[in-house]
Amino acid sequence: MIEHEVTGWLDRITLGISRVAMWAPACIVGIVAYEVFMRYVLGKPTLWVNEMSLWVGGGIYLTSGLYALQQRSHIRIFIFYDGAPLWLRRTFDVASVLCVCAFAAAVVWGGFGEAKAKLLRWETFGTAFDPPIPATVKPLILLTMVLLALQSISNLVHDWNKEPEVHDPADDLDIAH
Template sequence: MADESDPLNRVDEGDSDIRTGLDRAIAGSSKMFAWAIFVAFGITVLEVVARYVFDSPTFWAHETTTFLIAAIFLIGGPVALARDKHIRVRMFYDAAGPRRRRTLDIVNSIIALVFFAGLAYAGWVMVGKSWFTPTGALHLEGTGTSWNPPTPALLKLLVLICVVTMFVQTVFHLIEAIRRDPAGGGE
């Protein structure tokens, strides 16, 4: 038996909640995205050194780090869903038997699908407005600063991608819950 006090074993045990191949791919890619935090940290250190040592602040560091951290935050949604670590009222779920848990999983998935469909529609509208002018010409929305990177348009696209990903994940989770043995043998 693995030593439960070892953090590496706890991480591996956390991956046992992964239910589908898509979930596995998302959870695996999250480790790559986690490196963006170190990139943001490096940019912040560079900015501090440039500003206070060389008296030459950058004009791009703050917007870049904000973009990276916002992107990581958005990717956290599909990762939490993939690892089955989303918010749940554990008090009721843990007290339920296998049949009731299956029912709760099905109802939760249906509600989540409606929610994600609404978010996807709103995301589609946001992307359209941030990527195209009213005449239909491609023009990415910028921040409005002197650097004016297209990070708002890119983040809105990432919102849409993450929401659609969570919709697909939830479809797979719903199928898995429906197929699960109601007596609890399939868990």
């Protein structure tokens, strides 16, 4: 896969976050392998592996959309988009960005109080390991929403005068000749 070009400071932030998220599944595999070894070989199961894998996996899930958006690999209905004139494509793009920004604003507006409360009281998960998953994930949701909205605006600005891509359904077929 060839990555999309870096078009500004926000792309660098998104790619930095994405690089961490890309390596995080290997971290999960490592700690689960450690748990298997401790439990079944040494007979001493851990208290922390399950919650840690949930915590790391939640971070991956939240931030992966940023990378998809920066790479312009989000869902677009090309059968309508490619056949539309430039003015209508731009209308689609602006409408899409407005929807993303409205959603992000609603999530931040509705979740700010709860995220702030969980962070300030350092709310924990309530298990034997008791990690501060709610105290960290709730604010991460809001931060990710802000970055997602900014990334969509950045993409719109940088792609505004770009030549439209043409998509052929045959591109999706993996036919070796």
